[in-house]
Amino acid sequence: MSGIYIHIPFCKQACHYCDFHFSTSLKKKEEMVLALAKEIQMRKNEPGNEKVETIYFGGGTPSILSVTEIQFLIDTVYENFEVVENPEITLEANPDDLSFQSDEGNVSSAKHPIKDLKEIGINRLSIGIQSFFEEDLKLMNRAHNAEEAKKCLETATQYFDNITIDLIYGIPGMTNERWLENIETALSFGIPHISSYALTVEPKTALDSFIKKGTIQAPKDEVANEHFHLLVNRLQEAGFIHYELSNFGKPNYFSKNNSAYWLGKKYIGIGPSAHSYDGRNRSWNLANNTLYIKFIQENKRPSEAETLSTIDRYNEYIMTGLRTIWGVSLERVEREFGTKFSEYLNRQSQKFIEQGYLEIVIPGEAGKILKTTPKGKFLTDGIASDLFLLNLE
Template identity: 40%
Template sequence: MAGIYIHIPFCKTRCVYCDFYSTTQSQLKKRYIRALCQELRSRKEYLKGEPVRTVYFGGGTPSQLNEEDFALVFETLEEVYGLGACEETTLEANPDDLTDDYVAMLHDRLPFNRISMGIQTFDDEMLRLLNRRHNASQAIEAVGRCRRAGFGNISIDLIYGLPGETDRRWQDDLQQAVALDVEHISAYHLTYEEGTPLYDMLQAHRVSQVDEDSSLRFFSALTDTLGKAGYVHYEISNFCKPGRHSRHNTSYWQGIPYLGCGPSAHSFDGVGREWNVSSLTQYIEGMESGNRPFETEYRDTATRYNECVMTALRTMWGIPMEQLRQEYGEKLYRYCLDMAAPYLTDGKLELKDGFLRLTRRGIFVSDGIMSDLMYVDD
């Protein structure tokens, strides 16, 4: 099985914290969709005939596309890859784009069966600081609108550790999220990425980062509140109702091949990786001339082992140790167990049923554990 990621780079406005590749050059949308479909056709052999199980439209803001745009992309996907085996088709969307008519179009006339909504917070003042286009009421109404239209699989994104974050404000966000009764919640700690307006605000002392103790409290509140509400903590930043994990994103963590199309999109064929240029104009011009601009990465055994540690250990399933031994050899298998030993002793890792997993205590220091388990050739 395999997945397809479609990058839609267009945004009405840029959020101050975002460092994903996006653009406000909406006048190029029609040329872009044609270029995107050309890439889908030209890369037919990349997935080696594997059935497509998931399709994910990410961005940017994919909900900036209209029905005609989506229809052209889906026609190409069906023609080139076939969607008969597709179980999950996700659209990332901004709440303010999800009008009654737009949601009805997505549900009734297109094959989307999952909505991933970027809410971030229910605090209106903070939404304005982040340069989000919606307010809390619009976000709540958008979830209800999707539900009434018939969507039975809705995910929302939250950000914690925002400037001036307090325990009370974060708990209010969590309680509101739980009240929406969505199937999936992703929650990420705010990072100040160099080159973003928010980073510049930090450097100018207009905002300040939360301290480490606060971050730990916020994460504890996240896991406790969602756990009590019946959500499964299946990946460090992701929670779902039983059986409702994101199948597409889980494929990244489990090493399943995927094709990524559009500027900055990454692809993985099970062995190597490649990624397209992070420029809308260069991408379009390259596709129009039949010369896609991209780079590739050779992954030796140690690199693939390190990726396995970094991705699999993030999930509730953990690292399948026998599979690790078979794929990366006895030396790296023993290395992993040796480096894991101190964490197994102090209860931050557990080895159960052949899987090496983080415990709740281990999740709090997961970056350090993953770093220690990674192999560095002397």
């Protein structure tokens, strides 16, 4: 088994671009923590004899919980599951939640939440920086400011070796120079992992509304494309490996949690809106905090499930495989899905190979691997959708 994902559905305020499930009301926080612990207990038999390798606190904003509440949930996992000796335990956090100022205005390491998190077993921090520029943070309605972002990293790097930060590119008004300065600022802290995403406009978000009203300019694909290639080139120069479309890590610092998703390993999702996967079936909890708590209190799991068809599993493998450095194994497609799938993939991929967006490589004993080229990386999701199979007729 890969791991356990725990969804913390609370945030201080709503970012303008976000469409994840969360609430800005903390009235039910204590009830939610107890419900999360109870769901962990209810699902203790799901992995069978398999051990938990990763524990991931996502959200929402997990750092909105107290250190005591986070420790309680970690302890509950250990009490109900067999966990490997050195699991990767990640906490997503916002800079403002990791900041502590003493009366003198100096960081107090004795009381600092970052130190406390380290002491309870968190060994990987995922910090939502997004940008080091004030105007970008205000546009996105982030809860922290640029100074907090830098101070947070100054302290975090004293206690944590394994840190990843999020950066967003393609923001309206962001020049290439400002984007490169963002990257250089991140590199100056010695961060070993960076996740970076283009600003996207999701339906029914505040950003979507502002763009429709003309208050904010819509992001431009050509700008995002330029920023993406600047990012790839600079991070590769700095020794990062571009191991997934949006993820860059120094050797030995790839996210074990996320890599497991992309490689099709099993995982259990705890909390409202969290998804689970057992290799054949996918399930998801309802995205409603009040109903989630009610169901769990009644010893019921508030979820829906589906059994993935062969076509579903093939399409997922194409999507996740092309996004990673591991690519799509043509031998695996033939072995797991059959000749019709293999022949279809060969036909559909040919035009992208001719256009220089895809290539077939033979990395040793792994056999032939279909991968995106540097030219095709930014177009990965669109290419993958063209390789999807809709039916076998």
